[in-house]
Amino acid sequence: MSPDSFDLTSLPALTDANDVVKAFAANPAFRAAEWEELTTEDDPWRRPVRPDDLEWLDYSKPMPAHKKLKLSALLGHRMLRNVYDAGNVHLPPRSTEVNATSAKQFHSETSRVLGALAKPILERHLFTLLEEQRPELSTVDVKTITETVRGYHEQRVARPGELFDVALRTRGRKEAATFVLLQLSAFRPAAHTAIGRAAIGEYDTAHPALRGLLLDDYRAWVDASAAYRELLSAASLVPTAGAYWQLYLGTSLGRGNLLQHYASDPSKVFELAGAYVHEKIDRAATGKRFTEVFADGFGYSGNFFGPDTGLSSAGLDELLGKLLPPLAENFGTDALAAFHRGFSDARWFAETWDADLATQLDWADKIEEYQEKAEKIDQHLTNENIEVDLDTFVETNEETSTTHVHNEHRLVMIETGQMHFWNNVTHKIQLNEGDKLLIPVSRLHGSTVLSGSCTYHQPIIPDEMLQQLL
Known part of the structure; x- marks a missing residue:
């Protein structure tokens, strides 16, 4: 954006945090949905936020933990995802006059400026609660963090999540499996995008392994694109970004937003590394259960989750052995503490998401x-x-x-x-x-x-x- 192409006087008057958020949400691409917009398979930029409700919601202060599933969280994560995605490339299956208009609105200079102003407000509102959820370490060192992460890995492999049991108990198994896949599509691509973004930089001297690990992870995601499309197709879904925007739970958006939050701030690279390790564990623990639910619900027989299930205890130790010692040696306990924060935050979101999705599945099956x-x-x-x-x-x-x-x-x-x-x-x-x-x-x-x-x-x-x- 050049000064010659953008007029600062075109911005609305912004007197407080809520004015900023409402101004950003006033983008026509975020307007309330119309009857034919339950899904938007052909338009990755049309993302209804429900902006009228912002008149009575307060984003000027942190959201308390007991409101983690309430309306300000849902709309906040919708808006924050739009802020992050304004810097990403999305393409529709084919260009139309409608989605071309949406693209211009979504990526307009005014919207990006307002998004940049809204970003810290939304992040403060949505993520401050994590400070109270993080478990304290008895000692901040490589050994203690390794033992903590190893214990979590064992726990997750043994108990991948309640949602899988609930999905397999429903009467409408196809409906439940489809909804689970919708939620996966709300955070898995966003998490990979964040990991790929964090791989961009010049820091190999300070940490010889991190950039390569992140890059390999993103490359594996790109290589799996055909398998991902096959998975979605089995449920009669499409891979267009935001195609099922209205049906994403706030916690599903939040899981992806957390990694995007870390990846968008270079000062949080060590938190990103911790969240990345959690992602690796989460995929290893849940891959077989996702496959089971999708095979039962809509006959999926592919191998999208196959590569994710291969993180053994020895493999995890090897991964931590590459990541943690350089943090301790070159950056000290502050970097290790940051790694643990990122890991713990991702864990909290995964646990919150599991409970939220399980409850939604049970309710929807018992209308x-x-x-x-x-x-x-x-x-x-x-x-x-x-x-x-x-x-x-x-x-x-x-x-x-x-x-x-x-x-x-x-x-x-x-x-x-x-x-x-x-x-x-x-x-x-x-x-x-x-x-x-x-x-x-x-x-x-x-x-x-x-x-x-x-x-x-x-x-x-x-x-x-x-x-x-x-």
């Missing part, structure tokens, strides 16, 4: 049960004459609610009209007049009105009441 629970709750409110906070919406034909989560438990109660309710690419759920559905806190969903108009209510159900009733 009929949650309709029955909604009837029970509504009957209780009526019988006991209990008043709760209530939001009412009147929407018109084809009006679409960009996917989101609620910060509390809510019922959806259709008074008049019809809507499609959705939480996956595989199917939509039709809700008609009189239908009710319980949406627990932090469960991702969206909707589109089918009738000329639709009036519906959302009673907010206190957590204590929900636990007592259910």
